[in-house]
Amino acid sequence: MLDLLQQVGHRILSIVGGLGRSAQLLLAALLGLGYVLKNFRLLVKQIYVTGVLSIAIISVSGLFIGMVLGLQGYSILVDFGAEDALGQMVALTLLRELSPVVAALLFAGRAGSALTAEIGLMKATEQLASMEMIGVDPVKRIIAPRLYAGIISLPLLCILFSIIGVWGGMLVGVEWLGVFDGSYWGNMQASVNFTHDVLNGVIKSIVFAFVITWIAVFQGYDLEPTSEGISRATTKTVVHGSLAVLGLDFILTALMFGDF
Amino acid sequence: MTTRWIEISVGGFVIAAAFSLLLLAFKVSGLNFNADDDSTYTVYAHFNNVGGLKPRAKVTMAGVNIGRVSSIEIDPQWYDAKVTLRIDNSMRNKLSADTTAMILTSGLLGENYIGIVVGAEEEMLADGGEIRDTQPALVLEDLIGKFLSSMGKE
Numbered sequence: 001m002l003d004l005l006q007q008v009g010h011r012i013l014s015i016v017g018g019l020g021r022s023a024q025l026l027l028a029a030l031l032g033l034g035y036v037l038k039n040f041r042l043l044v045k046q047i048y049v050t051g052v053l054s055i056a057i058i059s060v061s062g063l064f065i066g067m068v069l070g071l072q073g074y075s076i077l078v079d080f081g082a083e084d085a086l087g088q089m090v091a092l093t094l095l096r097e098l099s100p101v102v103a104a105l106l107f108a109g110r111a112g113s114a115l116t117a118e119i120g121l122m123k124a125t126e127q128l129a130s131m132e133m134i135g136v137d138p139v140k141r142i143i144a145p146r147l148y149a150g151i152i153s154l155p156l157l158c159i160l161f162s163i164i165g166v167w168g169g170m171l172v173g174v175e176w177l178g179v180f181d182g183s184y185w186g187n188m189q190a191s192v193n194f195t196h197d198v199l200n201g202v203i204k205s206i207v208f209a210f211v212i213t214w215i216a217v218f219q220g221y222d223l224e225p226t227s228e229g230i231s232r233a234t235t236k237t238v239v240h241g242s243l244a245v246l247g248l249d250f251i252l253t254a255l256m257f258g259d260f
Numbered sequence: 261m262t263t264r265w266i267e268i269s270v271g272g273f274v275i276a277a278a279f280s281l282l283l284l285a286f287k288v289s290g291l292n293f294n295a296d297d298d299s300t301y302t303v304y305a306h307f308n309n310v311g312g313l314k315p316r317a318k319v320t321m322a323g324v325n326i327g328r329v330s331s332i333e334i335d336p337q338w339y340d341a342k343v344t345l346r347i348d349n350s351m352r353n354k355l356s357a358d359t360t361a362m363i364l365t366s367g368l369l370g371e372n373y374i375g376i377v378v379g380a381e382e383e384m385l386a387d388g389g390e391i392r393d394t395q396p397a398l399v400l401e402d403l404i405g406k407f408l409s410s411m412g413k414e
Contacts, residue, residue: 051270052272095284155277157277163280185287188288
């Protein structure tokens with residue numbers, strides 16, 4: 001009985017401790033902004049690793065999701081004779097929900113896991129410790145550029161995802177199924193509001209970027225420096241990151257679009 | 261992979277994203293910074309009931325889009341809805357003073373929009389002119405109510 005109680009207590013203490021350590025790491029990394037700006041090269045290198053290298057997967061999935069939306073939307077809307085509203089449907093679903101969420105999930109799998117594994121291996125091979133030894137703060141040098149690079153990259157990827165998705169929807173809806181392209185774009189322009197739909201989607205993806213990169217760098221920095229620990233931390237990054245994105249998405253959607 | 265190539269690709273990435281945001285703004289959301297620009301002029305239409313009409317709904321003539329609804333508000337003097345229409349300049353001085361406006365529905369379940377039919381008068385509607393000869397939106401409950409009361413009389 002007491003053993004069980006102790007287990008529960010141990011679990012809770014380790015969770016709270018983890019939260020505390022992650023908040024400390026986040027604060028220290030965010031305060032490293034000055035260092036990152038001074039060493040701009042580091043940031044550019046990380047934007048390349050997290051952002052540019054993710055463009056391929058983001059654009060391919062954006063294209064296919066846009067095409068699927070076009071096809072599915074057409075097959076439903078044509079029953080009501082409302083296939084002119086296809087552009088509106090494709091654009092609103094992409095801008096408000098799909099592109100922030102799907103881009104974030106892909107980003108967690110593509111870039112987040114790589115961040116964790118990289119930082120984790122640095123820790124396991126004691127590169128972080130030796131950096132500290134020669135007087136370089138690893139949080140500023142390693143963590144901060146990666147955190148800022150993630151926060152910058154994902155919103156940009158999300159914007160690319162949206163535009164490619166809208167184009168993919170047009171490819172299927174207009175070029176293949178024969179929706180009039182004037183009504184595809186016209187209905188879209190009439191119903192999509194720049195601040196309400198486009199900017200809110202970008203704000204969503206900034207929040208997701210922040211949370212995913214935070215989880216990724218923390219899991220890498222805090223892991224048990226063994227090969228098993230690295231694999232566990234990488235899994236945790238993807239699982240926790242994805243769950244956080246989906247949960248936060250509901251909250252953000254309720255805040256942004258919940259007032260009817 | 262040289263540093264130069266990395267920096268070039270990051271620059272390209274950021275610029276591509278910025279360009280996409282511009283595309284989203286202008287092509288997808290139809291953002292227009294100067295809503296009060298010279299390409300449109302304002303006409304007010306008074307309706308007894310606007311039904312489900314919303315701002316940004318289209319204004320059509322003979323089914324062709326000639327403008328937009330920019331705002332809908334109550335007119336406290338007449339207790340009716342005052343709808344502000346922004347009509348394209350191509351129709352400036354081409355709408356007669358006895359033009360009529362009605363609220364139509366696109367399809368069975370579609371959105372409400374405004375249809376405009378010109379009258380016969382020589383005098384034209386100026387910028388800021390008012391349309392009072394209007395047909396309100398069809399409200400299904402009213403229609404059913406009328407139908408039921410006429411059934412009852414027979």
